[in-house]
Amino acid sequence: MKYIEILVKLRKIIRSINLESKKIEKEFGISIPQLLVLQFLSEQEDYRASSKEIKLYINLNASTVSGIISRLESKGLVAKLPKPNDKRTTYITLTAKGADVLHRSPTTLQQKTTEKLQKLTQEQINELDRNIELLASIMDAENIDAAPLITIKEMTSENNKSSK
Numbered sequence: 001m002k003y004i005e006i007l008v009k010l011r012k013i014i015r016s017i018n019l020e021s022k023k024i025e026k027e028f029g030i031s032i033p034q035l036l037v038l039q040f041l042s043e044q045e046d047y048r049a050s051s052k053e054i055k056l057y058i059n060l061n062a063s064t065v066s067g068i069i070s071r072l073e074s075k076g077l078v079a080k081l082p083k084p085n086d087k088r089t090t091y092i093t094l095t096a097k098g099a100d101v102l103h104r105s106p107t108t109l110q111q112k113t114t115e116k117l118q119k120l121t122q123e124q125i126n127e128l129d130r131n132i133e134l135l136a137s138i139m140d141a142e143n144i145d146a147a148p149l150i151t152i153k154e155m156t157s158e159n160n161k162s163s164k
Contacts, residue, residue: 010135020109028101029075033058033068036110038077038102041094048081048093077101 021032028035040057041047049057055065069092072078077098083089094102117125136142 017109024105024108028105030072030077030101031068032108032110033060033064034072034077035102035105035108037068037072037092038094038098038105039108039111041078041092042099042102046093047099048091050089050091054092072098 024030024032024035030038036058037054040054041049044053051062051065051069054069055062058065058068060068069078069080073080075097077095079093079095080090081093083091117128120128133142
């Protein structure tokens with residue numbers, strides 16, 4: 001059986017993601033989700049977006065996105081600016097310093113993967129999606145948040161589930 005080969009391939013994928021994350025963090029002082037936010041802002045009109053738009057793009061919960069934005073703001077990579085006609089709404093705007101970090105950053109694994117996925121046929125994409133969905137199900141990972149960090153609350157909740 002090829003079960004062990006599947007597990008080895010999974011470990012390679014996970015290791016590849018972890019290595020890239022550590023490299024970006026070490027070289028640029030930002031996490032992959034923070035880099036994704038900078039990339040998203042760089043592609044927006046006037047280099048700005050709402051927190052909700054960022055949340056939808058990176059597919060993380062509101063509190064995680066809020067933390068990412070706060071850390072980027074504290075590093076001077078983004079700024080929060082009020083919407084001109086509605087002071088209750090703020091835009092997250094890419095700063096010159098954020099654009100510089102983005103300009104110096106390497107092509108990410110996500111970007112490389114996206115480029116290669118775009119070359120696949122729709123049938124191949126659908127098959128890959130079904131297989132990844134199956135794998136996520138086998139790993140009991142369908143309902144796990146895609147957040148980049150595991151919180152103490154999540155760890156405690158998982159430990160309580162496994163001890164029952």
